[in-house]
Structures are given as structure tokens and as C-alpha cells.
Amino acid sequence: MVGLVADSGGNTYYTRNEYSNGTTQGWIEKCDVKGNEIWDQVLAYGLNSPVEETVIDPAGTPLYSAGLTVVSGIPKIVVFSMNATTGVVNWGHAYDLISLNPGGNLNWGTSRLPLVNGPVAPGGTATSRTVIAPLASGTYNFQWQPIQESLSTYGPASPNLAIVVAQAGDAARFVSQSGVPTSIAAGGTFSPTITFQNVGFSPWTVGNYLLRSQNPYKNLNWGTAGVALPANIPAGTSVSFHPSLTAPAAPGTYNFQWSMLHYSAGTLFGDVPPNVVITVTPAPKSAFFVSQTAISSSMAPGNSFAASITMKNVGSSTWDSTYALMSLNANWGVSSMPISGTVASGASYTFTAPTTPGTYHFSWQMNAGGMFGQQTSDILVVVSTDSALYVSDNEPVSVNAGTDFGVVNTMLNSGTTTWSNGAGYSMMSMDPANNLVWARNRSYM
Numbered sequence: 001m002v003g004l005v006a007d008s009g010g011n012t013y014y015t016r017n018e019y020s021n022g023t024t025q026g027w028i029e030k031c032d033v034k035g036n037e038i039w040d041q042v043l044a045y046g047l048n049s050p051v052e053e054t055v056i057d058p059a060g061t062p063l064y065s066a067g068l069t070v071v072s073g074i075p076k077i078v079v080f081s082m083n084a085t086t087g088v089v090n091w092g093h094a095y096d097l098i099s100l101n102p103g104g105n106l107n108w109g110t111s112r113l114p115l116v117n118g119p120v121a122p123g124g125t126a127t128s129r130t131v132i133a134p135l136a137s138g139t140y141n142f143q144w145q146p147i148q149e150s151l152s153t154y155g156p157a158s159p160n161l162a163i164v165v166a167q168a169g170d171a172a173r174f175v176s177q178s179g180v181p182t183s184i185a186a187g188g189t190f191s192p193t194i195t196f197q198n199v200g201f202s203p204w205t206v207g208n209y210l211l212r213s214q215n216p217y218k219n220l221n222w223g224t225a226g227v228a229l230p231a232n233i234p235a236g237t238s239v240s241f242h243p244s245l246t247a248p249a250a251p252g253t254y255n256f257q258w259s260m261l262h263y264s265a266g267t268l269f270g271d272v273p274p275n276v277v278i279t280v281t282p283a284p285k286s287a288f289f290v291s292q293t294a295i296s297s298s299m300a301p302g303n304s305f306a307a308s309i310t311m312k313n314v315g316s317s318t319w320d321s322t323y324a325l326m327s328l329n330a331n332w333g334v335s336s337m338p339i340s341g342t343v344a345s346g347a348s349y350t351f352t353a354p355t356t357p358g359t360y361h362f363s364w365q366m367n368a369g370g371m372f373g374q375q376t377s378d379i380l381v382v383v384s385t386d387s388a389l390y391v392s393d394n395e396p397v398s399v400n401a402g403t404d405f406g407v408v409n410t411m412l413n414s415g416t417t418t419w420s421n422g423a424g425y426s427m428m429s430m431d432p433a434n435n436l437v438w439a440r441n442r443s444y445m
Helices: none
Strands: 002-006 012-020 023-031 037-043 053-056 063-071 074-082 095-099 112-114 138-142 144-148 161-165 172-178 183-185 193-198 209-213 226-228 238-241 252-256 258-262 267-269 276-281 287-293 304-313 324-327 336-338 347-352 358-362 364-367 379-383 388-393 409-413
Touching: none
Parallel strands: 183 276
Antiparallel strands: 002 012, 012 023, 023 037, 053 063, 063 074, 095 112, 095 144, 138 161, 172 193, 193 238, 209 226, 209 258, 252 276, 258 267, 287 304, 304 347, 324 336, 324 364, 358 379, 388 409
16 A cells, blocks of 8 residues: 555545456545545556546545556556646656666666655655665666656656675665564563665675674663574575564663674674664563672582572562562572562572582572563572682782792682691682692692
8 A cells, every 4th residue: 555645634545456366456545644544446447558537535625636557567556636726737656767777777676766755746856765776796877767657758867877886795784674662561572573685795604693782782671682693694685583572671761773793703784774762661560680699609518698689679560478589490498588568679588508519500580470570690609518718818919020929818618628738628820720820830728
């Protein structure tokens, strides 16, 4: 359906084609500002020239002459507006620009440039849309002339420009974007489709090319900063990304914009799609992870320790005793921490390390009839009979080359075994491991 012109009341006139059992039919119809049809009329069909009809708006003006024909093998509705009193014709849907040198060439993606600001009254200025450069390098003519479809060209042609098209290794043309909401509840999910065409000469390979979030660069607002290619994309072909994205937990306005990235080169390239500003509204249940403290990455089996986890209620519902912070890993002696009262604030709880040595995840999420909101940061905790925590050191920040100096490093034995030199316990130089930069790679007790 093609919009033609809006009248002073905001009503819009449209044309549309329909194909059924090899038959082509066309309509002109008028819709109100909400898209509701006010009236329509079926147009007669002419094979090579339009069957002109007078279509009169029941309101009396404007008066339309219309027809349905085939232009270059493509069914097209020819419509133009005409003043009911003077008979002066304004430019409308029947008026385009045709490519020249050679005539009707498709070098720039199309042989016709429709008017984007029609109808254009006598004395007015017409504007046509953007064209697409050829995929192959070379020199191409760029010249256009007005045409009234099914009749003839008219007026002077534009000056011919010989445009040099140079193909780059990395180049991307934005094709389309759909499925992007302008409003979504906090924590809501959506799956947009973003399509780019590889218009460079380098193939896009999985792992080395990806879609990168922008505005700001590499942001994690939608749950990820990068979307992988579904397959290798040869030059000249297109790819559609279908990521599953999650809205931020905190309400507000966020930018949605992506572009192509050549990962190994560290460079962004190609078109950048239009930015979409998305409003994230409060969800009934939504939580924002604020902080967690006093969680060691190393401890002995069965040790008890206190930790504080703070979550912020960014939903529209008040948290009460039916809400709880739930463990995503049932290893810490506490699997659920109910909210006390109706205040969503941080609190300290006593946790117990697993009794079996190993590496365990420590992460939590809010629950009230189902998990919701952001998860806490996932911390990997090593539970071992040999466990140590750094306490302090007092080494100097500057020394003279070749001189001796004293260092005191203090570590806490947080394991269940006793340290001794005889048992082989010592401190080892690191970064890199076992280095001899300081003339030794071991420090004994």
C-alpha cells in the first residue's frame, strides 16, 4: 500500500495492488488518521497504458484521476491529483525519475526514483530517495530525468556524473531492522531482526565478525554487547541477526543501536542503523543487583562466613515476607533468605562452605512465585583443605638496582591443614609463576 497525500484533516489517500488467480486489481482508498477506511474504489486495468478514471472524494475535493497499468513488467497504479476547479495537475504517484546513460539502468539499485515529498505543486521542488552504490568497483554514470509513467519523459535531465565506486575489504550496508519495541517492561524479553549486507570484498567469518552494541559502545543494556554470526557470510550476501535480548532491570530510557565489528582488527565498519530510544517501564516484579561484600574466593571445607548481598526493588510491587533471595547453587547451607518486613535492603547472612573440596558458584536471584530480576555477580569459590587469604605486605615501591631489601608478606591460613617449611609450604613468585626477577622464586616461613 502506498500513501499518496494527506488532506488538511489528516486523512490519507492510498493505492494498493492485489493479485489473485493471475488477475491484477487496484484500488484507491481514503483512510482517516487512525487508518480506518472511509471509502475506496476499484480501478480499471490497462495492459500497457492506464485506463483513466475519475475518482471523486465524496467530500467534493480533491479530485483524482487514476488508472492501473504495467510499467516495465511491474503492475503499477498511476494516480495524480488535480484541482477540481482549475484542472491544474500536481505531481503525484505517476511521476518519478528514470535512470539514464544508459536509460533504465539498475546500477544504483533501481531504475526509478519515486518522489518522497509528492504531490508537488507547480513551482515546487521535488525530492527523491537515496540510492544504493554498485557492489563492484568501477566508474558508473549517474544521471536522471523526470518521467510521467506510461506517457513520456519531460524536462531536462540532470548533469551526468561519472562516479568512481571503490570496494573496501570491510563494508556493510544496513538493510532493515524490525521487532524493536519503543516501550518494554523492565526485564522483558524481545527478539528483533537486524539485517546487514556484506558489500565489501572480505567474507565475514564466524568468530571474527559480529554485531556490536553502540550508543554507548559495547554496552550491556540488553543483556549482551555482541551477537555472533549464524554462519560465514560471503561478499555480496546478506545476514539477519535474531538475538534474544532482555530489557534492563532499572526503568528509564535506553538507546538501541548496533553495527558490524571486525573483531581481530578491533574496528567498527559500515552503516549504523537509526538509533531507537526504548522506554523501559517498571515491571510488577523487578530487581536490580547493587552489591555483595565479604565473599572470599578461597576457603576451607565447612567454614562459616558472613556475606552481605544488596538488591534494589525497581518494580512496581512492594516486597514483603513472600519475597526471598534464592540461591542459584544449593551449596552454601542457606538456600533462601526471606525479606524481613517490607523494606528491600541489604542484610548480612551466615553461609557455610561445602564440606567437599572443589570449585563452587556463589550467585543469587530474587524469588516470589518464580525467579525475577537481575542475578548477583557469579563468584567462583575454591573450597580446599589448603586455603589462604591475603592480609598485607610492606614491600617498598622503589629500590636501587642490585641492592638487598626486606619484605614482609602476611597470609591467613583459612584451610584445615597446618603450614610448615618441613611440610613443603612456602610462597611462590608470580606473574609469571616461578620467575627469578627478584633472585629467588620461593619465600619460606
